[in-house]
Amino acid sequence: MSTTEYPHVDAAIIDRARVILAQELEEFRRRTPNSIAWLEGAQSVMPGGVPMAWMRSLYRHVPVVAVRGSGSTFEDLDGNTFIDFNACDLAMPAGFAAAPIVHAITAQAQLGNHFLLPTIDAVEVCRLLTERFALPQWQFTLSASGANMDALRIARVATGRSTVLLFDGKYHGHLDQTLWSRSDDGSVDADLMGLDPTSAQSSDVIAYNDVAALRSRLAKGDVAAVLVESVLTNCGLVTPTPEFVEALNTQVRAAGALLIVDETHVQFAVHGGGTAVFGYKPDMLTGGKGIGGGVPIGVIGMTDEVAAVVSNNRDEDPGLVETGDSHGLAVGGTLYANALSLAAARAGLAEIFTAEASARVDELGAQLQKGLQSHVDRVGLPWTIDRLGGRIQWRLTPEMPLNGEESYRSIVLPLIDARKVFLLNRGLWDSIATAGPSVSYAITQDDVDAYITAAGEFLDALTALD
Numbered sequence: 147m148s149t150t151e152y153p154h155v156d157a158a159i160i161d162r163a164r165v166i167l168a169q170e171l172e173e174f175r176r177r178t179p180n181s182i183a184w185l186e187g188a189q190s191v192m193p194g195g196v197p198m199a200w201m202r203s204l205y206r207h208v209p210v211v212a213v214r215g216s217g218s219t220f221e222d223l224d225g226n227t228f229i230d231f232n233a234c235d236l237a238m239p240a241g242f243a244a245a246p247i248v249h250a251i252t253a254q255a256q257l258g259n260h261f262l263l264p265t266i267d268a269v270e271v272c273r274l275l276t277e278r279f280a281l282p283q284w285q286f287t288l289s290a291s292g293a294n295m296d297a298l299r300i301a302r303v304a305t306g307r308s309t310v311l312l313f314d315g316k317y318h319g320h321l322d323q324t325l326w327s328r329s330d331d332g333s334v335d336a337d338l339m340g341l342d343p344t345s346a347q348s349s350d351v352i353a354y355n356d357v358a359a360l361r362s363r364l365a366k367g368d369v370a371a372v373l374v375e376s377v378l379t380n381c382g383l384v385t386p387t388p389e390f391v392e393a394l395n396t397q398v399r400a401a402g403a404l405l406i407v408d409e410t411h412v413q414f415a416v417h418g419g420g421t422a423v424f425g426y427k428p429d430m431l432t433g434g435k436g437i438g439g440g441v442p443i444g445v446i447g448m449t450d451e452v453a454a455v456v457s458n459n460r461d462e463d464p465g466l467v468e469t470g471d472s473h474g475l476a477v478g479g480t481l482y483a484n485a486l487s488l489a490a491a492r493a494g495l496a497e498i499f500t501a502e503a504s505a506r507v508d509e510l511g512a513q514l515q516k517g518l519q520s521h522v523d524r525v526g527l528p529w530t531i532d533r534l535g536g537r538i539q540w541r542l543t544p545e546m547p548l549n550g551e552e553s554y555r556s557i558v559l560p561l562i563d564a565r566k567v568f569l570l571n572r573g574l575w576d577s578i579a580t581a582g583p584s585v586s587y588a589i590t591q592d593d594v595d596a597y598i599t600a601a602g603e604f605l606d607a608l609t610a611l612d
């Protein structure tokens with residue numbers, strides 16, 4: 147990529163970042179011979195030598211092979227240790243081997259992982275979710291992607307419509323219908339390969355925070371669901387304006403559609419997620435990732451009205467069979483809501499992701515923001531460190547972004563790649579490209595201090611005169 151792709155960043159800084167990246171990649175290769183050899187050997191049994199293709203490319207450097215983790219830190223096959231500021235893209239905000247999760251799943255495994263029947267933890271998990279997200283009824287899946295897929299199906303049955311309205315900069319999982327974007331010429335383009343092309347016909351995308359676009363798109367009368375991240379986190383960090391939240395809260399239902407708020411990335415950055423902080427009033431709320439401390443789970447919260455749609459349209463329901471139509475809603479799976487997931491979620495919600503722990507995450511997030519900003523200012527770069535609770539974003543533009551397009555301007559890959567590999571060689575696991583560092587519930591004061599110090603050294607290297 148040429149520096150002209152990033153006209154808002156000093157070309158000399160980008161050139162310097164490329165030099166740092168090359169040097170640090172060399173050092174990283176030197177430190178990880180066992181991981182490199184293992185990945186090479188594994189190529190005969192797995193494409194790219196990894197059990198899930200993302201693991202090869204997600205970090206934009208060769209991955210390490212993980213061996214064990216404890217608290218905020220994990221160790222690789224070469225004995226390197228890393229303090230994790232990515233939290234597995236927020237799938238592990240509890241940290242590694244968190245005691246409440248270990249105890250809960252050990253006890254449940256001894257009783258049986260799954261029965262395809264309700265287990266008593268389910269009611270307590272619902273109560274804990276209601277306490278923080280204010281929706282009265284819940285269903286469970288195995289991932290946030292699964293939660294979004296089921297939520298969209300429920301919305302189609304509830305409204306008798308099929309279109310899902312999305313916002314630029316979004317990500318909701320690998321669902322065909324949510325992987326489309328609007329390009330400059332107005333067409334809807336696939337984000338990834340392999341999608342069913344017909345799913346584009348029932349998918350539309352407008353700009354985040356654009357109230358006028360929302361109003362005019364809803365006016366067409368075909369939208370089943372508006373699916374929105376409470377805060378955009380997959381293109382940097384974009385918070386909603388009060389007007390946008392108000393418009394979503396009032397106009398979506400008035401237009402005969404349902405509002406689904408995806409909390410997957412924000413659910414633990416701030417207590418109650420973006421829904422509580424920004425005042426969303428969704429018909430459904432979806433989440434997943436770290437709720438069970440790494441044990442797979444996805445959640446769908448819903449109003450009583452939406453819950454009635456689920457209750458009244460169960461597959462193979464005797465009531466539907468009597469009316470000659472036994473085909474109910476296409477939701478669920480044989481491993482969904484298993485006893486192990488629910489035991490882990492109960493422990494996570496009750497003992498790890500508490501309001502008190504969230505206040506600590508917020509405090510450490512504030513320290514990280516302040517420490518990084520002071521280094522940025524010291525070396526004279528015109529950048530701002532933004533924050534939502536424990537989630538940090540390096541912003542390279544003067545104004546706060548309002549939508550995905552504006553936010554992507556801070557995703558300057560040579561800079562991010564150089565920072566990431568520089569930090570790796572100093573024992574810090576930083577973000578994937580579109581995310582900033584995150585303070586998980588396992589991160590300590592020492593971890594935050596270590597990140598600030600190493601990031602300061604990176605900024606010194608970036609701005610050093612030759």
Ligand SMILES: Cc1ncc(COP(=O)(O)O)c(C=O)c1O
Nearest residue numbers: 289290291317318319408410411
């Ligand atoms: C906002 C949001 N929703 C849903 C998902 C899908 O999560 P999963 O891959 O765990 O299903 C993601 C993943 O990054 C996400 O960021």
